[in-house]
Amino acid sequence: MPRITRPLSPTEIKAAKPKEKEYTLCDGAGLELVIKPNGSKLWRLRYYRPLTKQRNMISFGSWPEMSLADAREKRSEAKTLLQQNIDPQHHRDEQASAALSLSEHTFEAVAKRWFDVKRSSVTPAYAEDLWRSLEMYLFPEIGTVPVMEIKAQRAIKIIEPIAAAGKLETVRRLTQRVNEIMTFAVNSGLIDANPCSGISKVFQRPAKQHMPRLCS
Incomplete structure (x- = not known):
């Protein structure tokens, strides 16, 4: 049977302390929080690219600037793109390029x-x-x-x-x-x-x- 990941809680995230090496807390469906040795906590999503099926990661920002609810919303948006065979990282890069072009x-x-x-x-x-x-x-x-x-x-x-x-x-x-x-x-x-x-x-x-x- 596949391992069931227990969703994270705000209390658990706040209480997570840095260790000598970085480690991750998983929220499920590819979303995880990376705890760095310097104490920073970074959201990222693991997924498979829709065309090549290669594993990839996309970062969502740091906690607490990006809350658990916000990170889950980002995950949901990325999953929606993947259902349409759109790579969320490529999509974000294209949006950033378009914004830069406008400015x-x-x-x-x-x-x-x-x-x-x-x-x-x-x-x-x-x-x-x-x-x-x-x-x-x-x-x-x-x-x-x-x-x-x-x-x-x-x-x-x-x-x-x-x-x-x-x-x-x-x-x-x-x-x-x-x-x-x-x-x-x-x-x-x-x-x-x-x-x-x-x-x-x-x-x-x-x-x-x-x-x-x-x-x-």
């Missing part, structure tokens, strides 16, 4: 990388004007927004007051720059498609300036 790849951060490439092909005066327009109109509104969360409607809403003020040339330049930055994000592998590619069509185009005709 690092903001619109302003991506715009800076785009600008580093762009300014090599324009005059210093044009580059200065370009960056100033981003700082004035776009960064205050969406500079800290992850680039993958920027949609056409949001960009249009920022530019609409500028169009209403009759600054149509500024509107033209801003829509062009937003489009280029978002295309840069696509080409950098940060987003799958540019949702702002057609925003210029929402606004009236500035009238073309014709050169005066010279009389002979």
Whole structure:
């Protein structure tokens, strides 16, 4: 008969003292508490990877920051993933990577990388004007927004007051720059498609300036 593991109790966990070597207290279904020689108590789950069937461990944090109830909840979540043939460790790594991507790849951060490439092909005066327009109109509104969360409607809403003020040339330049930055994000592998590619069509185009005709 398989050995029946008696669930842990908060009192038992609190009373566990460090020994010369680390040891474990088992709560069942793979969940265990590791007691380190320095006195720290760490939760971990033993499981089999769904595809390779190899044994693996995933850590859940330390006690008492993570309580027994919280550790059991984490175990339940991991078991649910395993039932779907999802490795809980891979799932957690992917979530952490996605969170890091959100914090690092903001619109302003991506715009800076785009600008580093762009300014090599324009005059210093044009580059200065370009960056100033981003700082004035776009960064205050969406500079800290992850680039993958920027949609056409949001960009249009920022530019609409500028169009209403009759600054149509500024509107033209801003829509062009937003489009280029978002295309840069696509080409950098940060987003799958540019949702702002057609925003210029929402606004009236500035009238073309014709050169005066010279009389002979």
